[in-house]
Amino acid sequence: MSQFLGWIATLPAWLQIILVIAAFLAVIGLLLFFIEIAPRTGRRYTAVRLAVCVLVPLIAMLILGSVIWAALIAAVLGGLFFLLDYRSRQGAGYLFQLVGFLAPAVILLAIGLIYPTIGTTIQAFQDNRSRNFVGLDNFIWIFTQPYGIRVVVNTIVWVLIVPTLSTIFGLAYAAFIDKSRGEKIFKALVFMPMAISFVGASIIWKFVYDAKPVGQEQIGLLNQIVVWFGGEPVYWLQNSPWNTFFLIVVLIWIQTGFAMVILSAAIKGVPAEQLEAAELDGTNAWQRFMNVTVPGIRSSLIVVLTTISIASLKVFDIVRTMTAGTNETSVIANEMYTQWKGFETGRSAAFAVVLFLLVMPIIIYNARQIKKQREIR
Amino acid sequence: MSAVTPIDLPIDRSTEKQLARGEAKIEGSTAARRTKRRLTSRSATIAALIIAILWTTPTLGLLISSLRPAKEVATTGWWTIFSNWGFTFDNYVQVLAAGNTQLTMSEAFLNSIAITLPATVIPLVIASLAAYAFAWIDFKGKDWVFIGVFALQIVPLQMALVPLLSLFSRGITIGGVQLFSGLNQGTSYSQVWIAHTIFALPLAIFLLHNFVSEIPRELIEAARVDGAGHGQIFFRIILPLTMPAIAAFGIFQFLWVWNDLLVALVFADGTVAPITKLLAEVTGKYGQEWHLLTAGAFIAIVIPLVVFFALQRYFVRGLLAGSTKG
Structure with missing residues (x-):
């Protein structure tokens, strides 16, 4: 062969x-x-x-x-x-x-x-030549270095923010456009970023964040807006810890479309009778949404949240392309690659194992949640 | 890896039904929907419009900038296009010839195609074979093996990359006996084909199994009575009937492989690198040459966008594939 x-x-x-x-x-x-x-x-x-x-x-x-x-x-x-x-x-x-x-x-x-x-x-339990066992040294290295802790903390920040915000935006958007005219076009516009690669999306957003020195005309949209409001241009991707949030925006931009499509299907699946009954009881649109629609699509929400959580745990391409992990933006998946490129196979493997251990509880939670719901019905 | 993921987690029956109902409504005729009373208020429509504009603007900026002359891109914002009018394809011509020392952007584009097509076809075929066995051949411990395959989905790619690479380059030697000598060429697509195939299998088997197992038993038994063996049943009944599902998953696999960076970084070095890898590389090198970066990025995203807009229907259906069967 x-x-x-x-x-x-x-x-x-x-x-x-x-x-x-x-x-x-x-x-x-x-x-x-x-x-x-x-x-x-x-x-x-x-x-x-x-x-x-x-x-x-x-x-x-x-x-x-x-x-x-x-x-x-x-x-x-x-x-x-x-x-x-x-x-x-x-x-x-x-x-x-x-x-x-x-x-x-x-x-x-x-x-x-x-x-x-x-x-x-x-x-993960061996040294960088994969010859001698070193026990937990690699893990100790990760969790005692300020840098390693930072990497883990960043990853956790990603997992907390991205699923929450993407789901909220996706849910709101799905509810807003439900049964409105041109729903398909509205959907396609927000869904489109999902077809774009993380690398492409990173370049798109790097361009949005681009900064020129004071006095020059800005070519990055975000800084231009800041300047319009009388501020000074900011180097968005350089100042820790806020730069992590500007990277997170990119993933939210991508994942909202996913949340929107699934939740839109779920919202349409909520029986119309329930909504009508609530309307007869004199509830307003917001009350109907919070008390009928949201509980009705609860399990879809869990699925969306867990799926996006796993995607944000594994995020690599965005960090790699936009900052390559510099300025304290690194995450576990990126660090795993960086350490491997630096011939630290032990540490690289340890990062991979940590990632695996972080993914596991999310899956278990999801499986248990579904089992519980099955028992209720 | 790209962002698109079908629902790959187990879903309970009622959610499944709910999503299927919603999907049926989405696909239902528009005429039926118009007669329905509109429930959305004007403010909701405005809010939706704002979100839609926010979500589209960055991509629009990229597209406009990629078509502006280099000098304009570097000194003025793309939103001033009307006061600083200019339009050119030079950026595209230039970026297709640019690249690193080993390959140009146009070669990388070709590499992307050469990597993506086999890496889409091969896992789909292998997965549908396995899905058939899991659905229609009884054997001891079938459920456990299937759960095992499903569980492999939670293994992050990162866990598998490095040992797999050393397997490819060094082969397997047990007790001094070479069982597999390795693929030993750094410049072929084979590594990245095999890697993508393997990483796609767990999800592909799981999703296709859902569809294959929904085929009516009578159909298969009738074929068996007529003297068809498993080979013919698979080829003549299963394949044609599950084609929609295979196509839907095919779109996903295509986009994953096309948009992937991580697997390419590890397995496709030098002259076989796909466009995502080259693009990620030149982002650092070209730092401020936005006319090149924007054009390059647009070349990389144009194929997924075309696939997306042409096959949007299947795309959405595929996204719900894990939940709504058949």
Whole structure:
């Protein structure tokens, strides 16, 4: 495979796209063909199954570049799998089909997520060469340095502010435009930032925050507004701690659209009868909204809040592009990358583990909340 | 990674129904909606208008600036476009040829396409295979394996990046035996394709499973009676029927990969870097050359914007995909 991929890499990009997709689809087509004929009985099909079971692992190991006897062991294991499949209680070929469907995904997940996650967890307790275990030193380093504490605090600030404000803006906007004329256009305008990459959004906002010295004409919109009101231009991204808030604005700008779309669907799902009943009781629009609509969409609100919380915990691109973590704006995901680039693999892994530990309670809270609601009903 | 995330968390039945009802109303005919009494007041409309303007202005500023002459961009604000009139495509011509020592913006744009297309198709196919097995083949411990796959979603990308990179570059050696020799080319797309494929799988399997399991059992049993095996059922029934779901997730995957920076920083170095990476790099280098930065940024966001406006319907549907099935 190395050779194949190496050869492909020498071709023009567009040819690579076609070739890789075609080769991949051909392999999948072949796989589906073998799955299709697997359960058929008769000596011919049994022989085909045996050949596939033995040859596929053998060839796979060889093209992955392993030594010959490792490949032979794989082939023998394939043969054993054939026997297991042959004697399967659900009939020969059953296991073969199952493995055919699941193996690509399971193998990729094992090598690409499970193995690396374990690897990172171990690295977090090792020194920067990944040779000696150093216990909790990396974590102690994070939580005793003023800089490391700052990084964690910044991340927590992101998680507290972004979901709250995005949800409030999204909810308000969804309620304002509900059933109004041109609702679709209104939606598209606020939703549009979601299609823009974080990098693109960062440049857009960096331009808004741009500052020129006093006396020169401003080209950043925000400073121009300040100047119009008689103030002096501010270097928004340099003064800690407020610069973090100006970075946070970018993510709010992006996530409000997400909150708005989900909550808009939820608001429309609130039964009209409930609202009408409340109206007959003489409530005003605000009371109806707070006492009927909001409780009615409670679980959608939780979903939106948790989803945005997780996104803000992992925020990386915005910080990387706008400040690269300078002027005390760094967050965990950015620091994880910075430490890794600085060959501090242990500390980098420790930051990744801290991030993982911070994501977990949000998911657990969400799962429990939903379980609770299921019990009530 | 981009901002778009479909609801990927478990949702209870009633919320599911509520969102489905709302979605049906969104997609319902506009004529039916007009007859309804308007509930919004004038002040609400004005507030909505203000938010909409606030949200659109920054992007508008970027677009206008990217079309103004360099001298004007550097000295006057884009909102003075009418008093300092000027219009040019020079910035685009210039920025497409600019870049770092290894590649230009136009090459990076091509790289983005070359990375994104395979990294969208491959995970979708693999995930739909797995989703079918989880939905329609019975085996021991199926629920546990499925929960395991679902749980992998909460693992942040950051946990997996570094060991995966060393796996790609050094391979696996167990007890001196090389099981996998590594991909050992720094300048091919293969690393970043595989990385994106893997990182997309948990969510893709979970969402597609929701759709695949909703297909009526009778349909599949009828096919089985007619002599179709799992291969044919998958190819002839499952694939065509779940195409809308696959398309919706495909849009997301496309945008994620196109907008991603983190995976590209780690896995796509040198001449295969996508446009997001190059753009993030030149933001520091070009610091104050806003005519180049704005044009570059617009080139990077134009494809996602086109995809978004053309497929907005599917986009919204896909966003609700985790909650409203079928």
